[in-house]
Amino acid sequence: MMIRAMVIILTLFVAAGSAAAQMDQLPSWNEGPVKKALIDFVSRVTTEGGPEFVVPAERIAVFDNDGTLWAEQPIYFQFQFALDRVKALAPKHPEWKETQPFKALLEGDMSTFAAGGEKALLEIMAVSHAGMTTDEFAETVKEWIATAKHPRFGRRYNEVVYQPMLELLAYLRAKGFKTFIVSGGGVEFMRAWVEPVYGIPPEQVVGSVGKEKFELRNGRPELVKLPAVDFIDDKEGKPVGIQKFIGRLPVFAFGNSDGDQQMLEWTAAGSGARFMGLVHHTDAEREWAYDRASHIGKLDRALDEAMAKGWQVVDMKRDWKQVFPFDK
């Protein structure tokens, strides 16, 4: 009787196991060439004894963030954070009412602000991203993420993330991949919120970096953020950032813009099986439609290279059954 019970339990376990194996792990992806290529790639590199098997330690997957994991319209979300910080700090800086680029920003005069070019942008980044300790900055970002709302969707910014990509991240990790962000965004801005959203820990976030200084403040060690750029993790900087922070060639890379082109080229340069993917924003109804002529997330030369080399291009409208977690 006891033996019989154990056999039944064992049978149930085996049945549950094979049901799980057949369950769709990418339910928000429509059947089509990209979904097929993803599953096919993962199957090839994880088949032990197969000709394209990749040991788990080498299963490095890198993802751009803006426009690849979360949206980037109508303006980069980190830039929105900077604008909101300037507004929040304005009462303590009455002089900003008469000083550019702050005056333009506070008056909502974006064309005057834009005329200030890179210098204006760096001034905004300096006051919103420096002059405080790393702990203070992280707290500021966490508070913003917990309260600010996206103007189109009325959702918190960390909800305006792509459901299919969340599934892809989890799928890859379940298959023994180590998932990294490699983004032009600020590394400390991202690390303050990405772990619970993407399941990516701080030490697997690569991004642009500002200079920092270690000092004792009243005997307590602090890292102070300085108003100076240390490293820009974009375009040619992405392979440099991958080498510097990860030190291994990825076998899998996903981006969405010309800023990701070199990261995909670098990933493609390795021998053995490789997956290079781009998100093409083609869905003005559920998200946005933009590519070659866009200021934000311009996708032009990278799209040509993807088509020439057979990299996978997600057609958001065609390939994604659901875009955001809040879409139902």
Add this chain to the structure above:
Amino acid sequence: MMIRAMVIILTLFVAAGSAAAQMDQLPSWNEGPVKKALIDFVSRVTTEGGPEFVVPAERIAVFDNDGTLWAEQPIYFQFQFALDRVKALAPKHPEWKETQPFKALLEGDMSTFAAGGEKALLEIMAVSHAGMTTDEFAETVKEWIATAKHPRFGRRYNEVVYQPMLELLAYLRAKGFKTFIVSGGGVEFMRAWVEPVYGIPPEQVVGSVGKEKFELRNGRPELVKLPAVDFIDDKEGKPVGIQKFIGRLPVFAFGNSDGDQQMLEWTAAGSGARFMGLVHHTDAEREWAYDRASHIGKLDRALDEAMAKGWQVVDMKRDWKQVFPFDK
């Protein structure tokens, strides 16, 4: 009968389990205050429901390399690599016979070389660590590690590592810690050999970084190492490196010199249980004895701070039963 056999098997498993639990995981450490403090710390932070429990994601342990995981006498091993490279490259550079600092090095005239100061050192580093692709550099290091022998021990340099620290790394990982190197050494020099020796993958190696440039060479993407320093991961640089590469405060840090003082201060600054340790080189017979007056691995102010604050100080002679894996 069947049930009886299963009960016996189960009993054997349980017995084996508790024997394993009692097995000494740090056999090369003598019983004493440091070994006791290590086991006590790990037990406190891994006891679920206990007052000092640390979730696995936060179990970040950082280790200096030179003098902490491997030896650093009579000269830093990476500097020996640089010298050996200059000798290997000399036949292709006949002009070095008449040009300093190369002339002095090739003639073994170390006092003339030393008189060249930092400029001479940077020139040696430039010719040995730059002007090639990252792949070419990694191959060069691997070849050197596989062949060069330490002058005192006649062993390969990656054998001149501390057995007690290898055990400590494995013990921490078995307890859910993520182990990182945070060293003043070059990150690409270390990544070329540390994984099989320490069980630390490239993406968990933080070190000093040279500038690199992404370029297409005959259509093939390459990263070229430039003769310029990007970041020095030493002293005040170590907390900056930890923040930049890891993005979390460690709960455990081990070093051996004043170059590690700020890393230990930064680790100590967090709330909750913390372990700060220093290796004190006190064993001239089996290794070396040096501290306050040493040029290499000077341990002076960090030792004072350790004593004042109750950080753990390994007395190599007292605390380590065995120093190197080849000691028997």
